[in-house]
Amino acid sequence: MHNIKEILERNPVIPAIKNDVNLVEAVHSNSEIIFVIMSNVMNIKNIVTTLKNAGKIVYVHIDMVDGLSSSNNGIEFLMQEINPDGIITTKHNLVSFAVKNNISIIQRFFVLDSFSLQNTISHIKENTPDAIEILPGLMPKIIKKIDQAVKIPVITGGLIDEKEDIINALAAGAMGISTTDKSLWNI
Numbered sequence: 001m002h003n004i005k006e007i008l009e010r011n012p013v014i015p016a017i018k019n020d021v022n023l024v025e026a027v028h029s030n031s032e033i034i035f036v037i038m039s040n041v042m043n044i045k046n047i048v049t050t051l052k053n054a055g056k057i058v059y060v061h062i063d064m065v066d067g068l069s070s071s072n073n074g075i076e077f078l079m080q081e082i083n084p085d086g087i088i089t090t091k092h093n094l095v096s097f098a099v100k101n102n103i104s105i106i107q108r109f110f111v112l113d114s115f116s117l118q119n120t121i122s123h124i125k126e127n128t129p130d131a132i133e134i135l136p137g138l139m140p141k142i143i144k145k146i147d148q149a150v151k152i153p154v155i156t157g158g159l160i161d162e163k164e165d166i167i168n169a170l171a172a173g174a175m176g177i178s179t180t181d182k183s184l185w186n187i
Contacts, residue, residue: 014033059084156177160177
């Protein structure tokens with residue numbers, strides 16, 4: 001298993017790719033970690049293999065693999081047949097399964113109001129994923145509250161399209177920023 005905190009300290013910007021769009025750019029980015037946030041059962045093996053052959057650490061958003069069940073069996077299949085370094089999911093039950101099975105897991109949360117903020121903190125404390133990703137990423141006040149409430153790496157993403165967004169998120173306590181904007185990958 002990789003130490004996400006140490007990796008994010010070295011390079012906090014995480015390329016997030018959809019299918020194989022920008023795959024070559026992700027391979028050549030400075031980042032050690034790549035998020036595959038959208039794929040399908042026909043292309044996921046090639047994407048993960050290409051990235052891993054380039055020495056990248058690969059996390060696959062299991063909820064967004066078209067044609068694969070976002071379930072415990074889906075995680076087992078993904079880990080055995082595709083072999084990413086870890087999983088990203090929004091589903092609390094999948095985080096619990098991954099933690100129990102020693103699978104590196106990043107839990108993604110959409111924080112839209114005070115109720116979802118409280119649920120987010122509660123779910124994190126219950127399962128303790130390896131890291132969390134908070135969306136949308138343009139919420140420094142919320143990032144700071146979550147960072148102060150939990151003791152695991154906080155990653156933020158969604159709507160990050162300027163260097164200033166990265167600086168603000170890091171200043172608020174985020175350790176990493178995921179973005180599909182390839183112009184920001186090597187900042």
